[in-house]
Amino acid sequence: MAGSALESPAARAARLQDEPWQYAGGSSKGVTGTVASVREIWAQRRLLGLLTSRELKSRYKDSAGGFLWSLAKPLTQLFIYYLVIGQFLGAARNIDNFAVYIFAGLTIYTLFSEIVGAGTGSIIANAGLVKKVYLPREIFPLAAVGSALFNFVVQMVILLVAAGIIGTLSFGPQLLFGLGSLVLILIWGTAIALLLGALNVYLRDIQYLVEVVLLLLMWASPILYSWQQAASVLPQWLLEIYVNSPITLAVLGFQEAFWSEASNGVPLPHLALRMLIAAAIGVLALFGAQRVFSRLQGDFAQEL
Amino acid sequence: MAGNTRVVEVNDVSKRFIIRKEKSLKERLVNAGRSKQFKEDFWALKNVSLEITSGQTIGLIGPNGSGKSTLLKTIGGIIQPTTGSIRRRGRLAALLELGAGFHQDLTGRENVYLNASILGLSRKQTDLYFDDIVDFSGIKDFIDTQVKFYSSGMYVRLAFAVAVHVDPDLLLVDEVLAVGDEAFQRKCLDKIRSFQREGRTIVLVTHSLGQITEFCDRAVLLNRGTVLFDGAPHEAVRDFREVLEERRIDEAEAHNATHEEQVPVDNGSILSTTVHAAGRAEGDPVRPGDDLVVRVTYRHPTGLDDWIAAIQIDNVQGVPVYGTASLRLGVSMGTLREPRTVEFIIRGAQFGTGKYFINSTLMDAEKKHLADVPQAVSFDVPHYDLAVGILHAEPEIRVLGA
Numbered sequence: 001m002a003g004s005a006l007e008s009p010a011a012r013a014a015r016l017q018d019e020p021w022q023y024a025g026g027s028s029k030g031v032t033g034t035v036a037s038v039r040e041i042w043a044q045r046r047l048l049g050l051l052t053s054r055e056l057k058s059r060y061k062d063s064a065g066g067f068l069w070s071l072a073k074p075l076t077q078l079f080i081y082y083l084v085i086g087q088f089l090g091a092a093r094n095i096d097n098f099a100v101y102i103f104a105g106l107t108i109y110t111l112f113s114e115i116v117g118a119g120t121g122s123i124i125a126n127a128g129l130v131k132k133v134y135l136p137r138e139i140f141p142l143a144a145v146g147s148a149l150f151n152f153v154v155q156m157v158i159l160l161v162a163a164g165i166i167g168t169l170s171f172g173p174q175l176l177f178g179l180g181s182l183v184l185i186l187i188w189g190t191a192i193a194l195l196l197g198a199l200n201v202y203l204r205d206i207q208y209l210v211e212v213v214l215l216l217l218m219w220a221s222p223i224l225y226s227w228q229q230a231a232s233v234l235p236q237w238l239l240e241i242y243v244n245s246p247i248t249l250a251v252l253g254f255q256e257a258f259w260s261e262a263s264n265g266v267p268l269p270h271l272a273l274r275m276l277i278a279a280a281i282g283v284l285a286l287f288g289a290q291r292v293f294s295r296l297q298g299d300f301a302q303e304l
Numbered sequence: 305m306a307g308n309t310r311v312v313e314v315n316d317v318s319k320r321f322i323i324r325k326e327k328s329l330k331e332r333l334v335n336a337g338r339s340k341q342f343k344e345d346f347w348a349l350k351n352v353s354l355e356i357t358s359g360q361t362i363g364l365i366g367p368n369g370s371g372k373s374t375l376l377k378t379i380g381g382i383i384q385p386t387t388g389s390i391r392r393r394g395r396l397a398a399l400l401e402l403g404a405g406f407h408q409d410l411t412g413r414e415n416v417y418l419n420a421s422i423l424g425l426s427r428k429q430t431d432l433y434f435d436d437i438v439d440f441s442g443i444k445d446f447i448d449t450q451v452k453f454y455s456s457g458m459y460v461r462l463a464f465a466v467a468v469h470v471d472p473d474l475l476l477v478d479e480v481l482a483v484g485d486e487a488f489q490r491k492c493l494d495k496i497r498s499f500q501r502e503g504r505t506i507v508l509v510t511h512s513l514g515q516i517t518e519f520c521d522r523a524v525l526l527n528r529g530t531v532l533f534d535g536a537p538h539e540a541v542r543d544f545r546e547v548l549e550e551r552r553i554d555e556a557e558a559h560n561a562t563h564e565e566q567v568p569v570d571n572g573s574i575l576s577t578t579v580h581a582a583g584r585a586e587g588d589p590v591r592p593g594d595d596l597v598v599r600v601t602y603r604h605p606t607g608l609d610d611w612i613a614a615i616q617i618d619n620v621q622g623v624p625v626y627g628t629a630s631l632r633l634g635v636s637m638g639t640l641r642e643p644r645t646v647e648f649i650i651r652g653a654q655f656g657t658g659k660y661f662i663n664s665t666l667m668d669a670e671k672k673h674l675a676d677v678p679q680a681v682s683f684d685v686p687h688y689d690l691a692v693g694i695l696h697a698e699p700e701i702r703v704l705g706a
Contacts, residue, residue: 009503013309013358016473019393021313047421054418058409061450132400133422134381298384301377302321 034290040136048139052146055118059147070151071158074110078103085224095226096263100159100168101255105223107155108254112185112247113214114148119193120200120210127304137297138290141193145186159258168262178257180275181250187282188246195289198296201303221248222255228266243268246278311474311505312356312379317388319349319374319529348374349385350529358394358473361496361506363516363537365544366526367551372509373478375526376400379507380476394473394505397423399464406463408452412443415451416466423470433469440491441465461488468495475499478509493519513541517621538620542661545622545678552676572604572611575643577664577680582649589686592696596650596683600664602675604640610669611637613646618661618679625660625694626650629667654696655685 007015041048060066081102086092095101122140123130130137163169200206220242222230227248231239242248252268253275259265268274322345348371356362364372377383378390380398406415416437420430438444441461443454451459477496496519499506510516516523516537523540525533525547533543580586581594590596598615614629628648630637637646661679668674691699 007502009359009501012473012503016311016358016394017309021391021393023389023391046427050418050421054407054410054414057414058407061409129422131382133398134396135422301383 033294034287037136037138037290037294041138041142044136044139047135048142048146051139051143052150055143055147056150067154071154074103074106074155075158077106081106081224091225094229097166097168097259100163100166100259101263102224103155103159103162104254104258105221105251107152107159108181108185108250109218109221109223109247110155111148111152111182112189112250113218114151115145115185115189116192116196117210117214118144118148119189120196120207122193123197123201123300124204124207124304131301131304137300138194138293141190141197144193144197145190148189163258168259170261172261174261175257177253177271177275180272180279181253181257184246184250184253184275184279184282187279187286191282191286191289194286194293198293198300201296201300217247221245221251223251226266227252227268244274244278246282249275249278309358310355311358311394312354312390312392312507314352314354314375314379314390315388317349317352317375317378317385317390318347319371319378319383320345320386321348347529349378351388352526352529352531354524354531354534356505356507358505359500359503360522361500361508361520363520363523363540364507364509364526365511365513365516365523365540366532367544367548369528370526371529372526373400376476376478376507376509392474395424395471396474396476397467397470397472398476398478399467400476400478406451406459409450411450412447412454412462416447416462419463419466420470423467423472425470429471437462437465437469440468442488457485457488464488464492468492468499472504474505474507476507479511513544513622517541538622541620541622542679549676549678570605571674572602572608572640572666573675574664574666574677574680575601575603577601577615577662577677579662579681579683581683590653590655590683591686592654592688593652596648596653598648598650598662598664599645600648600680601643601645602640602666603643604666604674606641608640608668608674609638611640611674612667612669612671613637613648614665614667615648616663616665618663619694620659620661623694625655626653629665631671656691656693656696657685657688658694659684 056067060069063069078099082092082099086095086098086102092098119141122144123137126140129135130140160169196206196210227243230242234242243252249271252271255265256267256271260267352371352375364375366372374383376398377400378385379392380396380400381390382398382400406419410418416434417427417430420433420437421427425433438447441458441464443458443461446454446458451462454462493515496506500519506519508515508520520537522535523533523537524531525540525544527547532547533540576599578586578599580597581588581590582597584590584594600613600615602611602613604611612629612631614627614631616627617625619625628650630646659682661682663676663678664680665673665677666675685696688696691697
């Protein structure tokens, strides 16, 4: 207790007298509530880092291969899709550099899927902490985002290396689309993770539902086929929903950045504008999700 | 002055718990129309108001399910009240469960950093305290082992060590002092004492009434979500015993009601208990060396063979100091029906300074308690300047030369 032993009871009381009151566990409503929550999370950012590294460390602890295992799944996926969809079913004939094409889409989609999947289960997985210690609970879904980002970075390195070797990578303004996609996925992924993480406490079915929906969503974005192929089949109204979904936009953005230039890709008209609008709506969704989360989190401790 | 800085204000707080009996989507859909049937709600706290000032050590006591842990959690912000508000100031550390932030797959060292961070310590501060923490825990050799290989005692030691090093202004403790071996418990209690000297505020939930009277300067007795008593610890402990006794009787009656066809059973009763020192009047102070005379009157409705009369003397902290019974003395009591008075004479009693309570008990031949009157009567032993404690003896001191 080195630093504090010097403080006498009277001095402590005097200091406390001057400290402002804070409401226990209380976050206020509306925008001020969100601001207060963000401030609280910011104050705990170091803990956020520790929780993220805890997730990562414990995931591959005791395994000889360590974090290399996190690469096994996407690389296997890449291999299967390339072989079966690209070669057997012939999708590679219409799409140049098919391997890079798939991997670009898979990389950004895996980020989304990990954020949502881990975020949904995050509150329940940390039930011990939620019930016993007061922390801004948003930290748990955010730690899930953090550990998903780590895996994303690893895959990103592979993608860049592969794109460099195959020759689809070039430096230019199109790389900004990659950044835009990342931001878009982070906003939407976090919003959905917050919302579902909170709801999952009350209704445990959600985590199983999420697994199924994530499987479905992968096929509802142009990762393994091109968006023109979907455009030729879908009715107009469905096509609008399809191309404007944030996941499709992020996947297209990633392909634009790391694949299109050298591969005769046909860009979606107004991609940048669409991404901006999706991001703007995403920010509103994130705000809404945080409000719902803070409303629901009051009863977490007793529901777990 | 340290006495009037409030650090916690609990304003009219109520907490309702709703217990849903279904959890899955299917059950909810199936039962959608009748969801009332599958809900049960009860008030864990009802209109509780408290003010806690800096430097106080407050004990929360009450029977199981009385709401004391809920109150502690609402103060800690872990549970939000249904109505009312709680505000507090200063740095808070909640020790609601030791090792709540421990992760099985990480080493002791990693967990110290993680747990310290959860309790609000920066990395630099943790670096500073790290050696102290490990010393305090006494498990230096295992600090780089994953905690899943720890024994439960080691786990607890490390967790407590972290928690007491985070420099809180307000410490919330929930029944965690009962863990660890005796030597470590002692260490923990010493730590709590030094926290008190440093003017930290402590709110303690415990079932050990001895701890309440020993450590706390104030106790709050809760029952069924309401505050029954708020004040001096030994009075709270006394009231608490009464609550427990009422509960015991209620439960015994409920038990009898279900098993013996709803006929309330009169098991016999204790009509009165008195105490005085031989040669003094009732209510006069009892001096060391006096013969203590305790008279208890018993009655039984249907006649009871081979009954046992017993008394026990507790000090204000609820620690049993003395007890005896007719069985121990080899006295056969015959049959009890009409009121009968038994006189216990405790010769040359040497009680130390303080107040003592007498509990009297009527038992049947199998030592089943038929009637208990806790703290039926009390006596005082006047202040003795030369010594403290529950035993009276004349001290003498000599300084021996080298």
